[in-house]
Amino acid sequence: GQNIDQPTEMTATEGAIVQINCTYQTSGFNGLFWYQQHAGEAPTFLSYNVLDGLEEKGRFSSFLSRSKGYSYLLLKELQMKDSASYLCAFESGGSYIPTFGRGTSLIVHP
Amino acid sequence: DSGVTQTPKHLITATGQRVTLRCSPRSGDLSVYWYQQSLDQGLQFLIQYYNGEERAKGNILERFSAQQFPDLHSELNLSSLELGDSALYFCASSPYNRAAPDEQFFGPGTRLTVL
Numbered sequence: 001g002q003n004i005d006q007p008t009e010m011t012a013t014e015g016a017i018v019q020i021n022c023t024y025q026t027s028g029f030n031g032l033f034w035y036q037q038h039a040g041e042a043p044t045f046l047s048y049n050v051l052d053g054l055e056e057k058g059r060f061s062s063f064l065s066r067s068k069g070y071s072y073l074l075l076k077e078l079q080m081k082d083s084a085s086y087l088c089a090f091e092s093g094g095s096y097i098p099t100f101g102r103g104t105s106l107i108v109h110p
Numbered sequence: 111d112s113g114v115t116q117t118p119k120h121l122i123t124a125t126g127q128r129v130t131l132r133c134s135p136r137s138g139d140l141s142v143y144w145y146q147q148s149l150d151q152g153l154q155f156l157i158q159y160y161n162g163e164e165r166a167k168g169n170i171l172e173r174f175s176a177q178q179f180p181d182l183h184s185e186l187n188l189s190s191l192e193l194g195d196s197a198l199y200f201c202a203s204s205p206y207n208r209a210a211p212d213e214q215f216f217g218p219g220t221r222l223t224v225l
Contacts, residue, residue: 042218
């Protein structure tokens, strides 16, 4: 079957680095997404990994290992506004329709 | 502001009732996607329409139905409501039938509370 797992909650300090892990199981895997969602707001797209390796976009980077069914989102130089839920999702079967994890609530404190 | 509008913003109703949620996509977008987000299930894809036709179906209950009209706005109908249907319902739109995640634009959501 299909399964996706990520930690429920993480805390970190302003200015620090945090890594949010995501593991998944599916057949016909095509790609993995990360979204950011502030409380009560719509998800906003962060990254989409298809190939193995690290992709960097400013303070955010996303890593994928297809053979291990593993991804992580790396956030550097944390800011208070980074406090949000981070949703990991995979897409399989070529439809771009994502299957989401339950999200990791990141709390950044001073 | 993504350009996608959803009404109403909040909706409170009772069990057994029926409600309709409305979504207007960005100008020119042909695809509409509906998602449900509840505390215990996370964000789940429900259904996609492209230019008036159903294109993909996810975990949508038989009590739920949707349609996309000729002017491309979409409605999600929820009937025989249960307490567990309380959730945020998001609509997203894109210009394409198959849209990569950075090509889907989310609306602000409708918060449904079933009492």
